[in-house]
Every structure is written in C-alpha cells, then in structure tokens.
Amino acid sequence: MKMPDPDPSILARREEIAGNLRKIVPGEGVILSSQELRVYESDGLTAYRQPPLMAVLPENTEQVSQVLRYCHEEGVKVVPRGSGTSLSGGALPVADAILLCMGKFNQVLEIDYDNRCTVVQPGVTNLGITKSVEGEGFYYAPDPSSQIACSIGGNVAENAGGVHCLKYGLTTNNLLGIEMVLIDGTILRFGGKHLDSAGYDLLGLMTGSEGLLGVVTEVTVRILPKPETARALLLGFPTSEEGGDCVAAIISDGIIPGGMEMMDKPAIQAAEAFVNAGYPLDVEALLIVELDGPQAEVDYLIDRVSDIAEKSGAVT
Amino acid sequence: MKMPDPDPSILARREEIAGNLRKIVPGEGVILSSQELRVYESDGLTAYRQPPLMAVLPENTEQVSQVLRYCHEEGVKVVPRGSGTSLSGGALPVADAILLCMGKFNQVLEIDYDNRCTVVQPGVTNLGITKSVEGEGFYYAPDPSSQIACSIGGNVAENAGGVHCLKYGLTTNNLLGIEMVLIDGTILRFGGKHLDSAGYDLLGLMTGSEGLLGVVTEVTVRILPKPETARALLLGFPTSEEGGDCVAAIISDGIIPGGMEMMDKPAIQAAEAFVNAGYPLDVEALLIVELDGPQAEVDYLIDRVSDIAEKSGAVT
Structure with missing residues (x-):
C-alpha cells in the first residue's frame, strides 16, 4: 500500500503544532521523540509502519474537544487510536497526522444492574467490561479475539464482533449510548441506557464508521447474564x-x-x-x-x- | 395540532402540477377529486383530517423517482404513505403536499430460503410476508398490531415493533436491504441479503426516519423458522x-x-x-x-x- 505523500507545510510546523497542543494537553501528553513514537508506528496490521507526526494522549473529553478544534482550524489531520489492535489498519498512523491516543480514558464510570448496562470510558478493554461485572454473573457479549487488549472505543469504531456474534450480535447490537466529539470539537451524546432512541439512528451510523465521523469519549453498553x-x-x-x-x-x-x-x-x-x-x-x-x-x-x-x-x- | 398554513402559490398551481404528474404516472395514478381524496384525508390518527393537494399512486421505482424529481424541482412537498395505519401521524396529509401512495407496490419479488430472506415491494403487508413463507415453516418476526393491514415500507419508515420485539427486535433488527429514492429522484440501494454491510450504516439511519430521508421502493427482510x-x-x-x-x-x-x-x-x-x-x-x-x-x-x-x-x- 502506498501511503499518501505528507504535506511538507505540516511537517515544517511540527514544533509549533506540538507547542500549541501542549497548552491543551499538559505534562507528558504530547509525544514527539522518534524513540517514543516507535510504540505508535503500527497497529495490529504490522506490515505497515509509519511514525505519526506526533502522539497526543488527552485525559478528558474537554481536551479531546480542544485538540480536535485546534487541528481542524489548523488543517492538521487526526487519526484516533484505541489499543492499536486493529488488523484492518484502523489506527494506522500517517506522517502528517497526529495520533490521538485514547488510552488514558480507562475508567469504568458506572455499573447499572437495574438497567443491565455499564458506562465506561473508551479505553477500557473489551474484557475489562466483563471483568467489572462478572462477579454479579454478567458479561459483555461481543468478544473479538483481541478482547484482552482491544478497547471498547475501538470496538465501536470498527463494529467489532467475535465468535459469539452469531447469537449475540456485533458491537452495534449491544451498544446503547455514546458521547463523542466531532472533528470541529463539538461534543455530542447519542442514545442512552435503553434501546432504540427516538429520531435518526445516529448511534448506528457512528458504529463502524472507523473514526471518520468523530472520536468516542464515553460508551454505554448492554450487559447480559451469563448463560447457565x-x-x-x-x-x-x-x-x-x-x-x-x-x-x-x-x-x-x-x-x-x-x-x-x-x-x-x-x-x-x-x-x-x-x-x-x-x-x-x-x-x-x-x-x-x-x-x-x-x-x-x-x-x-x-x-x-x-x-x-x-x-x-x-x-x- | 395546528397544521402549517398551505402555500397559496402551490394551491393555485394544482391543475398544472396534476397535469405534469399525469405525464409521469398515467391512467388513474393521479387522484384529484375531493370525493376520492376523502379516502386519504387521514391515517390511523383519525383525530386529524386534511385532504392532500392530490394523491399520486406510482407503479414502479422509475415513476417514484420522476415524481420526486419533479416535486423537488417545482418546490412541491411530498408525504409518502403506505397503508395509512400509523397511529403517530406517519402519513398525515398536508394541504399543499402530494400524498405519494405506495399501495401498488404489492408484489413479493423473491423468496430465498437458502439465505433466509425475502425481497418484497414496500406495499406488501407485514402479515403478507409471513403468509408467503409460512408454508415452509417460516415467518417475519416484527408484528405490529396492525400487521394484517400495515405495509412493510411503512414498517421501515416507522421502525415498527410489536409484542414479540422484546425477543426478536424491531424492524431495524430484521431488515437486510432496501432500495430507496431520495427527494431529488436519485435511486439508491443499501444493504443486501446479509447482515452488517461494509461502510456507514445508512440502512439503519433510514430505518425509523419517518419518510424524511427518502421513499422506500424495495425491502429485503430476514425470515425466521417458526418456533417449535x-x-x-x-x-x-x-x-x-x-x-x-x-x-x-x-x-x-x-x-x-x-x-x-x-x-x-x-x-x-x-x-x-x-x-x-x-x-x-x-x-x-x-x-x-x-x-x-x-x-x-x-x-x-x-x-x-x-x-x-x-x-x-x-x-x-
């Protein structure tokens, strides 16, 4: 696969862009050194290696919004990344794009057994959701073979399945709600804790959209009782x-x-x-x-x- | 409910518009007489009665496309109607809009037991789908209480459910593909005979969109074996x-x-x-x-x- 030629004007502005992004994501949230970027040069599709312009690791939705708004205004491309386990190039870096890494969004926010759902940050692993509820006899059904490592945000972006999806459906059949940030920084919420919200099925449209419509910052999924x-x-x-x-x-x-x-x-x-x-x-x-x-x-x-x-x- | 005031310039052009639509849908396909329009002045929500500007009954997708293109270019509003059983005003006429009646799209086009699906025109009734496959032990799961009369096209527009949707899902969970016509006359196909096509879930977006995104002209739904x-x-x-x-x-x-x-x-x-x-x-x-x-x-x-x-x- 031939990657597109990077925009030299963006490459030339690398330090300036990093400086501005550091104002949004302070501390160690902007990674520039070529050695540290080696970690991010590939996802599960390791045949392709390409260090990104830089990696940015926001810690909250407001930072994601500000990063996306800044990049949108400055014409800087963005590739979102969960755990980087995609075998279809879902988080493949581009030389003139920042890699927006969602790994710090790793908290289970709420477990709601009455409504049979759980609200988590997108960096929580697929298996992590099951782990957090299995004590009460519940689990999260879609089970990609990478489930020990892959993030639920990535599952939403790729509409991930697994061996049990024949009976229990893909991510789209088990997702109830999301918070997401559009490329211009707008923060939106779709769905909630129940199935089939009113209006256009924008939650479904977002599922499997491979990060092209926005970045998921919170996920509500259905949990099921473990089969007897x-x-x-x-x-x-x-x-x-x-x-x-x-x-x-x-x-x-x-x-x-x-x-x-x-x-x-x-x-x-x-x-x-x-x-x-x-x-x-x-x-x-x-x-x-x-x-x-x-x-x-x-x-x-x-x-x-x-x-x-x-x-x-x-x-x- | 107060209906919007009709556009007097459209009302004044009624004969001209009817003449042009008759060129597209010949014969008795354009209904103008106030007596015949009484049939169409209401849907299942009978508290509201409003004869449409006229009723148009196309017979094929090409006619639907030409009617929509003409109305789009001439600024004439369109309300699509299936069997008119909606209790939520799904096919409520408007005085300055044509009522696009899909009743002549009443054929089962293909029954495909190997792929466990059937391809039908949108005017086929919900129960009609089950009737066409029950001899082989199959049925169509979503069962609105109006299923003897309501059309599958209307089911798609309203994402219809029924008493069995708890276990078997709403229309959106049983729909595999559609052919539809956009308001400008463009004919599109989404999905097919299998679940979860690649790309954005535009099939899901269309389901439950209440006719606001286009007019469904063909429907492919999953059929299930009858429970033992x-x-x-x-x-x-x-x-x-x-x-x-x-x-x-x-x-x-x-x-x-x-x-x-x-x-x-x-x-x-x-x-x-x-x-x-x-x-x-x-x-x-x-x-x-x-x-x-x-x-x-x-x-x-x-x-x-x-x-x-x-x-x-x-x-x-």
Whole structure:
C-alpha cells in the first residue's frame, strides 16, 4: 500500500503544532521523540509502519474537544487510536497526522444492574467490561479475539464482533449510548441506557464508521447474564463441503448456536501442533459448535445438533 | 395540532402540477377529486383530517423517482404513505403536499430460503410476508398490531415493533436491504441479503426516519423458522407494582420471553367484556408471558417463570 505523500507545510510546523497542543494537553501528553513514537508506528496490521507526526494522549473529553478544534482550524489531520489492535489498519498512523491516543480514558464510570448496562470510558478493554461485572454473573457479549487488549472505543469504531456474534450480535447490537466529539470539537451524546432512541439512528451510523465521523469519549453498553451453561460439540467431516452443509442444516433447523467455527485440515494440524488440544487429525474439516443457555435447552440442542451432524456426514 | 398554513402559490398551481404528474404516472395514478381524496384525508390518527393537494399512486421505482424529481424541482412537498395505519401521524396529509401512495407496490419479488430472506415491494403487508413463507415453516418476526393491514415500507419508515420485539427486535433488527429514492429522484440501494454491510450504516439511519430521508421502493427482510412451540402463562397480581416487579425478575434472571404484556384492572375488564377470554376479574394486574422455542426449553422456562411469579406475589 502506498501511503499518501505528507504535506511538507505540516511537517515544517511540527514544533509549533506540538507547542500549541501542549497548552491543551499538559505534562507528558504530547509525544514527539522518534524513540517514543516507535510504540505508535503500527497497529495490529504490522506490515505497515509509519511514525505519526506526533502522539497526543488527552485525559478528558474537554481536551479531546480542544485538540480536535485546534487541528481542524489548523488543517492538521487526526487519526484516533484505541489499543492499536486493529488488523484492518484502523489506527494506522500517517506522517502528517497526529495520533490521538485514547488510552488514558480507562475508567469504568458506572455499573447499572437495574438497567443491565455499564458506562465506561473508551479505553477500557473489551474484557475489562466483563471483568467489572462478572462477579454479579454478567458479561459483555461481543468478544473479538483481541478482547484482552482491544478497547471498547475501538470496538465501536470498527463494529467489532467475535465468535459469539452469531447469537449475540456485533458491537452495534449491544451498544446503547455514546458521547463523542466531532472533528470541529463539538461534543455530542447519542442514545442512552435503553434501546432504540427516538429520531435518526445516529448511534448506528457512528458504529463502524472507523473514526471518520468523530472520536468516542464515553460508551454505554448492554450487559447480559451469563448463560447457565455452555457446551461445545467437536464434529469431524470427510470434506469441507460436508462441514459447510452441516452449518447450513443447523441454521435452517432454527438453531442459533452461541458460536460456530470451522477449521480445515491445515488449520487443525497447526492448532494441534501448537496447543495439543486433542483434535482429530484424520478429518478434512472440524466444526466446533458451542451451545449455551439453560441446562435443559443445551442438553436438548446437543442431541439435535448431533443428529443433524450425523445426517450431514459427520464421522466423529 | 395546528397544521402549517398551505402555500397559496402551490394551491393555485394544482391543475398544472396534476397535469405534469399525469405525464409521469398515467391512467388513474393521479387522484384529484375531493370525493376520492376523502379516502386519504387521514391515517390511523383519525383525530386529524386534511385532504392532500392530490394523491399520486406510482407503479414502479422509475415513476417514484420522476415524481420526486419533479416535486423537488417545482418546490412541491411530498408525504409518502403506505397503508395509512400509523397511529403517530406517519402519513398525515398536508394541504399543499402530494400524498405519494405506495399501495401498488404489492408484489413479493423473491423468496430465498437458502439465505433466509425475502425481497418484497414496500406495499406488501407485514402479515403478507409471513403468509408467503409460512408454508415452509417460516415467518417475519416484527408484528405490529396492525400487521394484517400495515405495509412493510411503512414498517421501515416507522421502525415498527410489536409484542414479540422484546425477543426478536424491531424492524431495524430484521431488515437486510432496501432500495430507496431520495427527494431529488436519485435511486439508491443499501444493504443486501446479509447482515452488517461494509461502510456507514445508512440502512439503519433510514430505518425509523419517518419518510424524511427518502421513499422506500424495495425491502429485503430476514425470515425466521417458526418456533417449535409457544405457550403463554397468565399471571394475576394483587397490585400493578408486583406485576412490574415480576417482569424485572424474569428479565434479570436471563429469560427473554417471546412476548410479555401487562393489563391493569380496567383493561382486564374491558377485554373480558369484549372477548370473554376468561381473564380473572379479581386481580389488579394481569401479566401475559409467552415463551417460545424448542418444546424442552419452553417446558423448562414455564416452570422457571412460574417460580419467579410466585416469589413476586402472583395469586393465580
């Protein structure tokens, strides 16, 4: 990928811009040294490396607003960044853009069990939300594989999913409200603690907009009670096609598993060599079907999925 | 409610505008006579009556596009109308606006069981979608109480729900794609046959926008397999508060019923006098909890909800 040529007039004004941004974000909030910027030269898509003009780490919404207003007025580009785990270049720096790092927004602001939601700052990790409520038997459903590190603000920007999104939906299906800052510094709030606010669905429009419409500074998400039980079926197939047919047969039977994943032979062998999970090595495709819910329902569904799998040609 | 004063220059041009629209929608597609317009003077919100400037009944997307382009260029307001069942004034006519009636868009265009969706014109009724697929054991989930008459295009405009939306979501959660026409006549398509298309969620933005962003000319919705079984519990409570507490207890226990409705004493008495359903008349609140899904799950959930109800003070 060819990055656009940086604007030399912005590069020439680097010290001046840094000085002005330091008035907004004091202390160590503006990072200029090339050594420290190495940390920020890439996100999860590590094939591309490009140090930003500088990194700016605001501590509150008012600072985000002032930084965006300043950059807007001065024609300086901005790339927002959560935890930088994106594999799609979601936080890829640009040489003539500041990188607006939201890592200091790391507080759980409110847990509201009555309304089954939690209000957090965007730098809280996806798993951090679950950790903060699991003592009471709740969790946050969307679970990207980077959930131990990825930030909820980044999840909103990318409309992140995960293996359980088949049943529980993507970020957009679990998001109730946000506070955000437009590129001109305007602070807005969409949604709240309940689903489907009146008016245009601007919350939905913002979700998955990849930071192009504004910077999220607060997030309210739905939390769900943990399923009573969860069991996984491992189903081996002589061909990938039969595994795929089994997926279609399960869904068309009206069953929505908590999660479903398929591995082909090279994936099975690589996974087995790495974790020794005991996967069968003599099948061409392995389908993992996770069923969750009340014990009675899961027992029943395990039987039904097993029947469907057998009819689809499952060999193990 | 005071309607805005009509623009006299538009009223004066009524014959000219009708003549031009008749070139776009030939035959009986432009209705001018005051007697015929009586049909269109109100929607479900019958407290307000106002004949429109004229009613226009296009037959295809190209005609919708040309009508909107003409009205946009000539400064004529447009109110789109589906079946006119809205109780929130969704299709309330305005004296100096044409009423764009979508009733002739009444065809089911495609039923795609493999992708579990159906493509219909916006004038198809909500129940008509279910009727077209129920032979194969499928249905369309959102069920406004007007579902026998209300159009799916109107459902998109109003983001319609119904008693089952607690579990199955509103229109926005069951809509996969649309074709629409902007006010300047531009024809656009959003989404398709799958969930969560790339890019901004313009499909979500359009849903519930009450016709203010454009006119829907084609709709693709998800269809679901009918639940194996559905059973309803009737729970009587000495007070409405205890009934409300029971709702909260069911939800916080992690159970999402197919539907839940509560009636207070006057509602119970009115319903009983009308349909003789056998509702108990000695309780202050009646909670109807519908549980649907596989037989084994429903049996289990009926037991659990019964337990919760007893603890919440249910007397019947």
